Structure formats: structure tokens, C-alpha cells
Amino acid sequence: MGELVEKSGGCQCGRVRYTARVDPAAAYPCHCRMCQRATGGVYAAMVQVDPAHCTFHGEPNWYASSAIAERAFCPACGSPIGFRYIDRREFDLTLGTFDDLSGFRPQSQFGCEGAIPGWQDLTGIEGTRSEDYAPLQERWRAAGVAPPE
Template sequence: MALSGHCMCGAVTWTYSGSVTRNLVCHCADCQRATSSPFTAFLGMRLEQINWSGDITHYESSPGTFRGFCPSCGTRLYFRSDKWPSEVHVHAATMTDPAEYRPDAQVLMRSRAKWLDRLQSIPAHDGFQQAPKRR
């Protein structure tokens, strides 16, 4: 499998050739805090098969757990932990075409945001339901 991706500003890019080790949505409280979102979608990749280009800033969110992000635009790029020393978990939203992402599991459901159950029942819009105020 050949995959590629980049941060929001394009300063960091990645390419991957190989099988995906994980393909999941994580609902843990750490991912919620790290991404300011109710869950995070990851692709597990073998460290030796991913190539990065550009500067990445690393944050040790807990002992032996690192989160990489672009220092220019702040895009979260990956999660890496000593628990899985041969893998890096790349954020699926950084894929060149994130619409192609298809998770096959959800994990840490005990931390899942309860309001996600309501999404199907609340109004949906193709854009913002109100235009921005002009000054």
C-alpha cells in the first residue's frame, strides 16, 4: 500500500509504502485533549517504511509517549509510544486524500463523548448556518 500526506501548510510531508498495522478511531481522553476534538483517526505504520520531509516538533505527552506536529501551522501529525516501539500512528486527516480513510475499529469507547450519539438527530448544513458578521 502506498500512502502520502502533509500538514495544513505543506511544510511537512510524509510517504509510506507497506501494510497498515492499525486503522482505528481512538476515543481516549489523551487524544481528545491533544487534538481538541472528540476522537482521533489513526493509521498505524511501520517506522522503517515511513519517510518524513520537513521539521517536526515533538511533545512528550506522558513518559515514553510522543506527539509530533508541524511547528509552522500546528497540524498534529502522529502519535508514537514506547508501547509500540516499531510503529508510528499517523493522523488520518493528514492523508493526501483523507476522504479515502476507512477505519476498521474504535478503541477506548469508555471515553467516547456522549454527545456524538446525537449527531444523526441534529440539523446538518453544507456550510455555516449563519453568514459571518461584517464590520
């Protein structure tokens, strides 16, 4: 694969933070139904990490999601943070929890039996940037806070 780079990340509320050395080329989407349900997404975007290369600042909770695996999450805000098989040292971090997503590029996919065809290639579908959506910006102004990055 590729070179390890240091990246930081954490949950939505900031209670669980981490620094990890990861290989951005090892990122992958998992389309299996368990990952879809665990993350609430059409797939879970993950990258594997060696526990020796990851330090948590605020420990996540681990939920036994099946007889063979468990998932890390923030006990305060519920953000899904990771996944691991109970018989392995290595675990996966969810890409959405990284502070900087640059460099991650999937080289493989997993759980393809659960892939939703209409959600794999979004090329050519019209999109709106959050900062260009006036109702959202007005909600932030009314709340008296700046929109998050």
C-alpha cells in the same frame, strides 16, 4: 488486515509532508482523554504505520505527551501529525493530515472509556457544506483568495 496503499499527507501549512504505505483497514478512532486534548477533537482518528514505510519531507517535532508516549506536530502551524509509544518502532499518523481520506474505514476503536455518546453517531443530524455557507464564502472573497479544498 488489508493491503498496503501509498498515500501522501502533511500539516496545514505544508512545512511537514510525508508519504506512507498504510493499511486503510487499520484506521481507528481513539477516544481517550489524552488524544482528545492533544487533537482538540472528540476523538483522534489514526492509522498505524511502520517507520520503514513512511518518509517525512520536513521533519515534525515530537512532544513527550506522557511518560510512555510522544506526539508529532508541525513546529510552524501546530497541526497534530502523529502518536507513538516510546518503546515501539511503529507510530500512528492522524487521518486528518492525509491528502486523500478515501478508503479509510475503522474496524476497531480504542480508549472507549472517553467516548462521548452524543458524538459517535451523527446520522440524521442536519449538516451544511462549507461551500453552501455564504458568510464563510464571503470571508474568503474578502481575503482575496480561493477557499481551500
